[in-house]
Amino acid sequence: MxxxxxxxxxxxxxxxxxxxxxxxxxxxxxxxxxxxxxxxxxxxxxxxxxxxxxxxxxxxxxxxxxxxxxxxxxxxxxxxxxxxxxxxxxxxxxxxxxxxxxxxxxxxxxxxxxxxxxxxxAGLEVNFKKTSEFNTPQEFQNKLDESTALKKAFAALTPGRQRAYLLYFSQPKQSKTRTSRIEKSLEKIRNGKGLNDE
Missing domain, CATH: 3.90.1150.200 (Aspartate Aminotransferase, domain 1)
Incomplete structure (x- = not known):
């Protein structure tokens, strides 16, 4: 060709x-x-x-x-x-x-x-669900409730980064796996970074 x-x-x-x-x-x-x-x-x-x-x-x-x-x-x-x-x-x-x-x-x-x-x-756009419509796993909600600093850091992330974390935290069926993912991500969230950011 x-x-x-x-x-x-x-x-x-x-x-x-x-x-x-x-x-x-x-x-x-x-x-x-x-x-x-x-x-x-x-x-x-x-x-x-x-x-x-x-x-x-x-x-x-x-x-x-x-x-x-x-x-x-x-x-x-x-x-x-x-x-x-x-x-x-x-x-x-x-x-x-x-x-x-x-x-x-x-x-x-x-x-x-x-x-x-x-x-x-035609300039049509997909109506994306708002971050508030995504499920927040109880394990992560507990962390947010325990730490005002974490809550502020998470709220400061872009909506796309918030959704990525919520989806990632929600995927595992077992609570201990969800908790492990959350624990490993806390520092990134506090540093204003998304799930896939270096």
Missing amino acids: TDNRLNPKVDAFLNKSKNWKEEYEALRRIALDCDLTEDFKWMHPCYTFEKKNIVLIHGFKDYCALLFHKGALLQDTHGILIQQTENVQAGRQIRFKNVQEIIAMESTLKDYIHEAIEVEK
């Missing part, structure tokens, strides 16, 4: 791909056919319209996927969009196990991409 719209970082990503290479190339062609700009973000091929993220190509052990950044706003007339986890608010995936599935769905995929472009053109 000789095309001045191709991003060399995506070429490098595809050349290194051991799994899903053929599928990635088919999805790339479809995205470019929709006049999207090829970029490389979050270590994956990403396709944009006027610098707004539309779709991302990524792979997992059992499937590869086309991730629509604002998939929650699409009509999903074919019922093929998948919410990865209950905590994912905006993104939706269409999953594939082989290149034949992608080829068979090409016109549908293009329809979905064009709809996603229209969502961006």
Whole structure:
């Protein structure tokens, strides 16, 4: 494929791909056919319209996927969009196990991409849940109640950082695992850092 719209970082990503290479190339062609700009973000091929993220190509052990950044706003007339986890608010995936599935769905995929472009053109935004709507595990609530300084430090974090901590603390089923995660994160919170900040 000789095309001045191709991003060399995506070429490098595809050349290194051991799994899903053929599928990635088919999805790339479809995205470019929709006049999207090829970029490389979050270590994956990403396709944009006027610098707004539309779709991302990524792979997992059992499937590869086309991730629509604002998939929650699409009509999903074919019922093929998948919410990865209950905590994912905006993104939706269409999953594939082989290149034949992608080829068979090409016109549908293009329809979905064009709809996603229209969502961006219209300036539509996903209404995210407020941090206060997320569950605060009792173990963390106890820590907040015990320490005014911790409570202030947590309140000073950005809403996204607060949500990341609340989701991370809530995931384990066992109280001792939740408590362990909380204990390991207290210093970061006090220092105004997010879960993944160095």
